[in-house]
Amino acid sequence: MRKLILGALVPRAINELEPGLVNLVRRLLEGMAEKQARGETVDLIADLASAIPVEIIGNLLNVPHADRGPLRGWSLKILGALEPAISAAQLSAADIAVREFLDFLEMLVAERKRRPGDPQADVLTRLIQGEVDGERLSHKELLQNCIFILNAGHETTTNLIGNCLVTLARWPGEREKIIANPSLARSAIEEVLRFESSNQLGNRIATADTEIGGIAMPKGTQFTLCIGAANRDPDVFADPHVFRIDRSPNRHLAFATGIHQCAGMHLARLEGRVVTARLGVAHASP
Template sequence: MHDPITPPMTAARAQAIAAGFDLRALPADFLANPYPVYAALRESQPVRRMPDGSVFLTRCADLMAVYRDAQTFSSDKQVEFAPKYGVGSPLFEHHTTSLVFNDPPLHTRVRRLIMGALTRRAIAEMEPGLIALVDQLLDAMDARGGGDLIEDFASAIPVEIIGNLLDVPHEDRGPLRAWSLAILGALEPTLTPQQQAVGNQAVTEMLAYLRTLVAARRRRPGDPERDVLTRLIQGEAGGEQLSEVELLQNCIFLLNAGHETTTNLIGNGLIALQEFPDEREGLQRALHDCAGDAMAEETVLGRAVDEFLRFESSNQLGNRRALKDTQVGGVDLPAGTLVTLCIGAANRDPAQFAHPEVLNLTREGNKHLAFGFGIHQCAGLSLARLEGRIAIGRFLQRFPDYGLSAAPVRGGRARFRGFLHAPFSVR
């Protein structure tokens, strides 16, 4: 869980922490609470040169500058992933073909197809089904007197929503979470041979399944206004279609990206409310005062969801590569420099956020970077916000006095910050 708010560290202490920071050799206690390290880096070495020659950015302004300049900073990861995974390996083929690690024109084509099925109207039409799903999960936990916030609730919601978007049969959805955890886990800065093997196996198994699903959808297309897979198969009217490899790999991306980050949003939010009882009480009071006013409730919950995303960003790290000699934060970067964008640090930058170490569910003007920024801003951010509002709002309505029955278990990863387990009981 979160450590109590730590007092400001001395300049000497910040310098010592920053000087020893290496993303590939993190200290044992880093994953439990990385924020003091991030604060030291922002204070002492906001553009931190790593032993491997890459740089690690922690200031919000520096991240924004990189996000804005897609001409200088590439999202293509082939140079970095070749030695990490091995050219031709399943993990290499997946991560170098998916939307998030590509530049235009592939990125533009795939994103446009996805966004065509995630219109405001399409997302609004998902709300009744989402409410029914959440209530079904709440009913099951209510009958048992509790459960696990992650396994029984937070992770079950996005799997169903993304499964519906791709029209994956319900009976086929069982392996999706394990596949997702294995593939995204392979994005960690360092990998064990076992993690790499499990990740490669997950990609292989997922591709085998998706080939069958795609073949069935080619025979019987769905509604392209709602079925993302049909849109990806058909491509743009009169335009270029995705290759089979591009199609399959971006289906994997959609299933994974929509699952892990939203699971973390819901789980992190509900656990944060346990750790900040005053904020929890204030949120519940504000929801009570809405008195059935749907728009007011959406505003209250929307503000809370954005603060959960800022305070505990589901995705903590992003990556770019400098295509030419440039500067960030006054530091020269030669062409080819690999850049790590620390979203978790930027979202607690005091230059951007007042009292950033404090969870404030009424915070206004919350321009956090949890969804990224620029051409790579998360395509599903409106859907993720809807899932967060409905899940957290209805959970609090059903279980206003819930409490953790055991210490929650962290996911143990630097890039994706969330929990694997969080047992709770209904008091």
């Protein structure tokens, strides 16, 4: 599955998205300026930070524009259920969101099977047609992976962009540096990923008896990895609580590491970098 997904997200394929992304960010910023001129309230998350990934992931899976409205709400409800402690109401809202999402995907997949897209560009067609080691995804795997990709690519990137703006507003000296030198956007995004990691926590189950940091973990132990804490580890990062957009080296774990490292990291980095470089960060004051 990872091979099928990764094929559509390799750096070469992602770089081709850059001109469209630059245009999208320009259009969204113009739309915000027009709203402001009409005296309407501008919401940085709704109008910019979440609008970008919804558009990009929607395009990758070729979801019709008219159907994209509920995607973010479903994502938020499903991801909310992954918090370490949740209420019965949150759990049931997530269940309903999964069911609605699946109904929607059943229709989308049926339509794509009738009319396949370009397998180079359309991730859904890749997942439907693709074979790895002679095997295709089962129908259930296909639907679950669509939900996974849509969720993985939405909220994390929305938070990256939102966190970037808030953090630059809180660290005006760093903001000035970027305004003076937009080419710092690349390393600034790495520092935002470290300093305010979109994914603070990750869940694991020990598949064999093991020991971590001197603590015994019998097979079946459920535990939470604290990515946010690892990224402020004073043994790895000098002055870990200082936000420094030109930090180097910056070996953060925001995209995890190992065989399940984030498959969408090149895309997420591109989205973050384009916004940071373009926004005339001066507008991001609180």
